[in-house]
Amino acid sequence: MAEQSENTEQAGSKKQGKTGAKASGQNSGNAMAKADGQGATSSQATESRFVQELADQDDYSRWYLDVVYKAELADLSPVRGCMVIRPYGYALWENMQRGLDERIKATGHENLYFPLFIPYSFLMREAEHVAGFAPEVALVTRAGGEELEEPLVVRPTSETIIGHMYAQWVHSYRDLPLLYNQWANVVRWEKRTRPFLRTTEFLWQEGHTVHRTEEEAETETLMILDKVYQDFVERELAIPVIPGLKSESEKFAGALRTYSIEAMMGDGKALQSGTSHNLGQNFARSFDIGFLDADNERKLAWTTSWGISTRLIGGLIMAHGDASGLRMPPRVAPIQAVIVPIWRKDAEREAVAALVSEVEAALRAAGVRVRSDWREERPGFKYNHWELRGVPIRIEIGPRDAANGQVVLVPRTDRTAKETVEKGAVVARTQALLAEIQQTLYDQALAFRQSRTYQVADYAEFQARMADREHLGFVEAWWCGDATCEAEIKAETQATIRCLPLAQPEAAPGPCVHCGRPGVAWAIFAKAY
Ligand SMILES: [Zn+2]
Secondary structure, eight states, X not given: OOOOOHHHHHHHHHHHHHHHHHHHHHHHHHHHHHHXXXXXXXXXXXXXXXXXXXXXXXXXXXXXXXXXXXXXXXXXXXXXXXEEEOHHHHHHHHHHHHHHHHHHHXXXXXXXXXXXXXXXXXXXXXXXXXXXXXXXXXXEEEETTEEEEEEEEEOSOOXXXXXXXXXXXXXXXXXXOEEEEEEEEEEOXXXXXXXXXXXXXXXXXXXXXXXXXXXHHHHHHHHIIIIIIIHHHHHTSOOOOEEEEOOGGGSOTTOSEEEEEEEEOTTSOEEEEEEEEEOTTHHHHHHTOEEEOTTSOEEEOEEEEEEEETHHHHHHHHHHOBTTBOOOOTTTOSOSEEEEEOOSSHHHHHHHHHHHHHHHHHHHHTTOOEEEOOOXXXXXXXXXXXXXXXXXXXXXXXXXXXXXXXXXXXXXTOTTOOEEEEGGGHHHHHHHHHHHHHHHXXXXXXXXXXXXXXXXXXXXXXXXXXXXXXXXXXXXXXEOOOHHHHHHHHHHHOOEEEEEESSOOSSOOOBOTTXXXXXXXXXXXXXXX
């Protein structure tokens, strides 16, 4: 299928030759600079015109940065630790937002918006909260040409300012529950940053609800974890997750209980992919969110908060990416199918163009996010370009296809599985194939997690598992519930308790994997991002 005009071919290979060297020379320089989070502006714009080499997945952090920058998801910003989300990355985020927002609204929540700035005194009101966030807070002390009477915090999260307002909105039990969510940016001053995974400013949604009873707050916290977060991440992003309870030392600053969904990345490390907190009455007490109950007594309310952020884009990259780059789950892919026209002579180009237009229009009308690539480049260059960006389906249309009224479909998940499809069947087959690819990505991620989940005989084997970089994964074991024991495990192996899965074994607990005392919970241990 590699037909192309002589002239284009030549021009293509010249470009390739010249820049092959240039690109690989730039590779190391750029990646090094970017790995440090330094070197503000880059030459990505020119570099992206050429076929690009990715770092080997054995060097996973380099590979990750290569994918982020070369697939043009994000770029460095002149402000250290911040990132610029480029159109391809932002289109992905918009599709993720849509899937999440639908679920948030379908479960009875409404969106609203709070200010970026929070009075400094608000943050100080909840003791655990301020202790947890103070080191990461950015303060505005001067504005409008003068010192501010009270410094303003750039929100690291909005519990405090929202609590302040909720106190004024809630009066009676009839006002409850309050079920609100906001889409916003937040700032946490991070020392070591990595695009999407840990950035000083990031985008997210934060839900904040108020309830009449502890039970209602707990039900809400778990409902969000299950019906909103797990459902969204598994169905839309095709990433299997383990829902569970965080240990005391890993919970949110100021929460009664924190639940999370945990996913395994391609290097066997864990990524906390969403959290849901039962805040108990801590924030209600600090901000005086009370209500007159049916028995005419004034009572303190119970609150929750929950969030998913652009961090999950990092999760998507690492859960599905391969040696050729990204693999986008079709449901959130900015481009679901790319048409690559192939021609040799002008006359052929016309026939090919007619079929490309017809197929593109039919797919678009059916709601498929499709694009055709008419750039003056060799087909091989284009295949590589779109594979790196993870486009789920490539559609090849050459002169013979035009003559026969057919196209060739190639799934990103298995490029040897080409299939020729008659043009009248393209829409139906593309839609079916997108669904198959979505399922394949999920199945592969789940199989990988299962193959990298270990139950160990003793602590020596636990340590050996955490030291084995090539086969790194999750260890499932009994834990005594003691924070000191947990801290020792972390110090010795770098593994943390990711969560105590909601699905606990039915068997009676065995001894703690580290100290041998009676176990109280079945835990997932892993190194984590
Ligand atoms: Zn122990």
